[in-house]
Amino acid sequence: MDKKRFYITTTLPYVNAKPHMGHALEFVQADVIARYQTLLGKEVFFNTGTDEHGQKIYEKALEEKKTPQAYCDEYAAKFKVILEKLDITKNIHFIRTTDAHHVAAAQRFWKRCDENGDIYKKIYKVKYCVGCELEKTDSELVDGKCPIHQNLTLQEIEEENYFFRFSKYGKPLLALYEAHPDFVVPSFRFHEIKNFVEKGLADFSISRVKAKMPWGIPVPGDDTQVMYVWFDALINYISTLGWPENADQFEKFWGTKGEPNGIQVAGKDNLRQQSAMWQAMLLSAGLPPSKQIIIHGFVTSGGQKMSKSAGNVIDPYEVVEKYGTDALRYWLVREMNTFEDGDFTWEKFVEGYNGGLANGVGNLVSRVMKMAATTGVEVKREMNLATDGEFASFRTHLDAYEIKKAADEVWRLAASLDKKIQETEPFRLVKTDPEAAKKIIKELVRALWVIGFMLQPFLPETSEKILNILRAPKEPFAPLFPRK
16 A cells, blocks of 8 residues: 555445435545544545435436436535534545546446456346345345335346446455455454355346336446446446546555555445445556455444434434533444444433533643643643654554544543542642642643544534644633533
8 A cells, every 4th residue: 555645445335315324434534534633744635425326316306396406406405514514624525426537437437347358248136125225135134124224125126237247256256355454344244245146146136127217327339237345336436536547646646556546435234335336347448456345333222223213213313402512422433342343322412411511521621721821831732643652652542444443542542531530639749749739730731632533533613622622722611612
């Protein structure tokens, strides 16, 4: 991987509904990684956007009496707003799969796979889940239904479509996995996809009949068919870089065959598409594979998958409006397990907010800075995450994408400072031994600098506030997070 450059992308949210908590989780996880790599001095290309083709979107547009493009325009705008609300890196690249360049890139990619003999036509007969936009085998079903979308009836589809020779790439995929033992993170997800590939791969459909489902990218050389949504959408990871025209930028960030550079963040329901289907497509097109796939879990609520029918949907907009951006980011990076499902309820959220933010870091900063002001202690301390030894374990966790463990390092340090204040009581000691009190307070202020720097990837607004207070202390020191 290019040590000076870093490429990271989320999956593209499918615009059949407004942004939900799962989208917020993925955006923030990717943003933490992107901000961290930027702090290490790398040039970062951070990609996200919207996936705008397919049957669900076509049906929703008809239901709302809108053109599919007008419907997509409306929902793409909603996703841009949530990125702003979550304070996602400002120089993010936002791609839409209806962009003219993406359409042309997807068609060029198709042609490359076709020229390699990996696209053919046959009758398509399958049980299809519109929710997943994936075909389902009987072994994958639970009581005859998709295990993820139990409320949707599977469709029986029979038509002539184009297929991709996925079956051809079983051994090449296993060779790729063997050569890159950390290709999928966490390891139990890697084990899962290796088992899937080892059992043998079936070719998958990559087009739909235009007369039945017209909302998609036209298949090159066949106006009667449009591309299947997954085949189209996955290509965004390279079309966003200007592929195929901008070869320099493509190699600079996506990498070369010998030095892949692309990092993808995705949910566990995207494991197959990201780490097997997309990699086979890249192999077919003669392009470098991804470097790593990072897989996270679902956000549940009250132990159940969030859904309108269950009445347990938590709107990330609402959380930000009530508690602020960094309050939600805190929950997503510290209260949520990085790689497994995490449960969100308002009770748990408020408890975490008060414990970790209002009574935690926020209260610590206020206490230490008040003591510093009282005793006249000032400490100027600029640091470098890339080289400073104090951040070694913190970097180790983030290098492994262990976001929660890295965040825990911050709060572990904060807890140690609280303990030190309780044990040494510098606010009392200053009356009997002012020099000893000042020494302790200096150590506390120095540690606040470390906390401020460590918070940059996680809570950028809070980090900036803490570092600004340390650079130019001004009384009174108002609470960073009012107790709720």
